[in-house]
Amino acid sequence: MKFLAGVALLAPLAAAVWPIPSHYSHGDKTLWISDDVAITYQQPLHFQQYSLRASASAADAGSGSQRIVQKAVSRAYETIFKQSYVPWRFNHRFSDFEPKTTNKKFIQSIALVQNKTDAAGVLKPKEGQFDEGYTLVVGPAGKVTITSASSLGLARGLTTFTQLFFAHSKGGAYTKLAPVRIDDSPKFAHRGLNMDVSRNFFPIDNILRTIDALAYNKMNRLHLHITDAQSWPLEIPALPELSAKGAYGPGMTYSPADVQRIYTYGALLGVAVVMEIDQPGHTSSIWHSHPELIAAWNEQPNWITYAAEPPSGTLKLNSPAVYKFLSTLYKDLLPRLSPLTSYFHTGGDEIKYAAYKLDDTVKSDDPAVLQPLLQKYIDTVHKHVRDAGLTPVVWEEIVLTYNLTVGKDVLIQAWQEPTSAVAITNMGHKALVGDYNFWYLDCGHGQWLDFEPGVASMKYYPYQDYCAPLKSWRQVYSYDPLTSIAKDKQHLIVGGEVHMWAEQTDALNFDGKAWPRAAAAAEVLWSGAKDPATGQNRSQIEASPRLADMRERLVARGVAAEPVQMPYCQQDGSQCLYLASFDDA
Known part of the structure; x- marks a missing residue:
């Protein structure tokens, strides 16, 4: 570990904002905020006025833009007055870190100014369609202005505004930073988390809480991996037998109403x-509902020949019955999703060619035989997606392993190696990054497979999973999505996702495994991996207290995020550094 000698003491926690803004200046004056502070929302052809407190119970009405801003104001009230915390663990144990409660000076007004009209589709945005940048000014006299070209940008600005405030132990909320000016915008358009709700079932509230945490970190995509080999929890009214027989059990399904609730909740939070x-x-x-559609079902004991995980089984590649099934599935599902989103992920990873030797419609594992059949399959599925007005997303194997041709509109999700995103962009395709060596949050918890006793099993000792070790927040934070990407191809890196596969993750441990490590990726995707001043990776020393603050803010929101450090490190500033001189000793 090499750190520069003479590291300065850490900035006060009061300066903490996550993700770090593009440009940020602040003072040291204290301002308090009242829950009845006047708020105005101005956009072309629209003006609205209300108080912060009244907004918390306001009706969800108006245009998409107005609903997004209304929700953002409501969340700001909840965050500042009901989900804040007293920052005792970040201040020296003997210091008087709180401001005096006499002669309070308050925020006078908050003006939200949207200087352009949102285009249609703000509740189902496409990559880069809406400017999420904002300017936040807190004047010395307590006048606040947040300006943006979009309602989504105003929502991001209000999120930052809430991070300036702390709860006081005697009541009320304050900032010690006035005056403030922040000019901010995201580095990448797609900033997401992949949540696997098929290998373990997650109640709706867990998914909604995850969306809230994503929004508070200025992430803007939830990739919902909703079906897999182990369970099919998604209810399809035209095919009710899929979830009736394929879900883990009664009550472990997602109805159309559940899906709409998840999508709508997310849309209003950006x-x-x-x-x-x-x-x-x-x-x-x-297979449980349609065995005639599946080849190589549950081959034992050598399932690994036919699938990445047990139970083996794949849709037959040359079956008219499969294409009829797909038509029924997508004609039911996609029209319900298209008003709510602009994208649909069609998967495509980890196909084992050996499975098609057991497919009675193919009977071959020859790539020359399978390639045109896979091409027909993906063309058919993507036609269904596009006919519904949606853009397809696929895993990298579609173009890098199976050599299939897909449209330039398709987002290709890279996950296997650092070279994957390079290869995808060199082909002229848009890419989402998420190298498992850095951004797989489920890694490092040991094998979920069981090994029979005996000498043979000892070769797997100590039974690590394939992607061990665990990816610490520092490792997550060190990943640069633009690594080795040619400058003329960098515009094709649309963004990225951290991933939480659920073989060993459920509703009880998801929060701690995801947060605050996902927040580390959020800053990379919003602010960029490199410090503009140095051209080097951003400093862990500077990031650590800000991430620790974000952790406390997530806990206050009901998210069981893991701690970043012990209070000693946070209270005593620079005491927990590891300096370059230690290595030279």
Whole structure:
């Protein structure tokens, strides 16, 4: 570990904002905020006025833009007055860190100014369609102005505004930073988390809480991996037998109303939901209702020859019955999703060619035989997606392993190696990054497979999973999505996602495994991995207290995020550094 000698003491926690803004200046004056402060929302041809407190119970009405801003104001009230915290662990134990409660000076007004009219579709934005940048000014006299070209930008600015405030131990909320000026905008358009709700079932409230945490970190995509080999929890009214027989059990399904609730909740927080139905592999849960559609079902004991995980099973590649099934599935599902989102993920990863030797419509594992059949399959599925007005998303194997041709509109999700995104962009395709060596949050918890006793199993000792070790927040933070990407191809890196596969993750441990590590990725995707001043990776030393603050803010929101450090490190500033001189000793 090499740190520069003479590291300065850490900035006060009061300066903490996450993700770090593009440009940020602040003073040291204290301002308090009242829950009845006047707020105005101005956009072309629209003006609205209300108080912060009254907004918390306001009706969800108006245009998409107005609903987004209304929701952002409501969240600001909840965050500042009901979900804040007293920052005792970040201040020296013997210091008087709180301001005096006499002669309070208050925020006078908050003006939200949207200087352009949102285009249609603000509740289902496409990549880069809406400017999420904002300017936040807190004047010395207590006048606040947040300006943006979009309602989504105003929502991001209000999120930052809430991070300036702390709860006081004697009541009320204050900032010690006035005056403030922040000019901010995201580095990448797609900033997401992949949540696997198929290998373990997650109640709706867990998904909504995750969306809230994503929004508070200025992430804007929830990739919902909703079906897989082990279970099919998604209810399809035209095919009710899929979830009736494919879900883990009664009550472990997502109804159309549940899906609409998840999508709508996300849209109002600026988090677009992207559903994935993985295919043609990872589909063996379909066998329970439609065994005639699945090849190589649950081959034992050598399932690994036919699938990445048990139970094996893949949709047959040359079956008219499969294409009829797909037509019924998508004619039911996609019209319900298209008003709510602009994207649909069609999967395509980890196909084992050997499975098609057991497919009675193919009977071959020859790539020359399978390639045109896979091409026909993906063309058919993507036609369904596009006919519904949606843009397809796929895993990298579609173009890098199976050599299939897809449209330039398709987002290609890279995950296997650092070279994957390079290869995808060199082909002229848009890419989402998420290298498992850095951004797989489920890694490092040991094998979920069981090994029989004996000498043979000892070769797997100590039974690590394939992507060990665990990816610490520092490792997540060190990943640069633009690594090795040619400058003339960098515009094709649309963004990225951290991933939480659920073989060993459920509703009880998801929060701690996801947060605050996902927040580390959020700053990379919003602010960029490199410090503009140095051209080097951003400093862990500077990031650590800000991330620790974000952790406390998430806990105050009901998210069981793991701690970043012990209070000693946070209270005593620079005491927990590891300096370059230690290595030279």
